[in-house]
Amino acid sequence: MNTPKKAQTRQAKIRDMLQKKDIINIQEFCEKLDVSIATIRNDLATLEKNGYLKRVLGGAISTEGTPRNTMYSSRVNLNKAEKKKIAEYAVTHYLRNDMTIVLDAGTTNHFIAEQILESDLSCRVITNAFNIVSLFSKVPNIEVISAGGKLDKDHNAFHDQDALYQLKKYHADIYFLSPNGIDINKMITSSAKDESEIKKFFISSAKKTVVVADYSKFGKSADYFLTNFASITCILTDDKLDNTTYKLLSKIVKIKCI
Structure with a gap:
């Protein structure tokens, strides 16, 4: 009992x-x-x-x-193998030399940044993620454009109004969007208000927006709406996504399980 x-x-x-x-x-x-x-x-x-x-x-x-200054490091290690697979596919199939690429502060983008580094691409990276700036800081073939403003240590990101102001002068070939939730009804969402404003701008300023998210993000809804599926070029996820969700989403947006 x-x-x-x-x-x-x-x-x-x-x-x-x-x-x-x-x-x-x-x-x-x-x-x-x-x-x-x-x-x-x-x-x-x-x-x-x-x-x-x-x-x-x-x-x-x-x-x-989980201390405030270790929250990001805890999240980045969740579903690490799946994120690495997504990152490898994203770089191999979507990037080429001389592109301007946007990487937000989502955890999957940490692995995309590492994969860019390994690929020896020559490109420009626009980011509001502190760790990505640090990763590329001594790499001569990658031009880094970073947001300023106050560093949010919980999210490893610059995403206040100062950061948004700095970023508004730039446009990109492709934006890898790493969201907190993907739901068929509530669309694509983020958990932080300031971060959501940055991500909305990135979506509007890039020629293509590719969502990068492991299976755990599906069927979840965070507090702040980012975009509907019409604005998305493709969703890249891993092969642990359940078949029912895959079939439903594939009717309304291009989706690739890796």
Whole structure:
């Protein structure tokens, strides 16, 4: 019988498990705790409501005990293998020498930047991401244009009004958009207001916008609307995206599972 006391004990174990591992899927919770999928889903919903974790597609990540200045580094390592695959495909199939490329501060773009570095492309990169500026700072064949303003350490980004003002003079061949949520009804969304304004500008100023997002971003909706699917050239994701979502999206936007 699933008593309140048993639920509290189990939820404490879930929190402890998430402190030891970045992301855990529902099946692993079920096996470790010897309970049903429905029970785990109820536990995750309760813990998310109380601010202890965030549910992602098929599992959960912890939101506990993450210092402000390490939040980005925690996020960038989630689904790392999937992000690397997306990045490799993006650079190989969409970029060439002498292009002007926009990379926002989303975590998948960190791996696109690394892949650009490995590819030895000569290009111009416009970014509001602090780590990408640092990565390219000593690379002679890459011209870097960065936003100014105040650094938001939680998001590893410059995205206040000063940053937006600095960026408005530039246009690009392609923008790799790394969103927080992709939902068929609520479209493409971002979790931070200032960052959403920067991303909206990037969409309007680039000839092409390619969404780069691992499977965990689908079926999720963040607070701030970015764009509908009509403005998107293509969505690049990984092969863990469920088939139902893929079929629904493929009817309204070009989507590639890698």
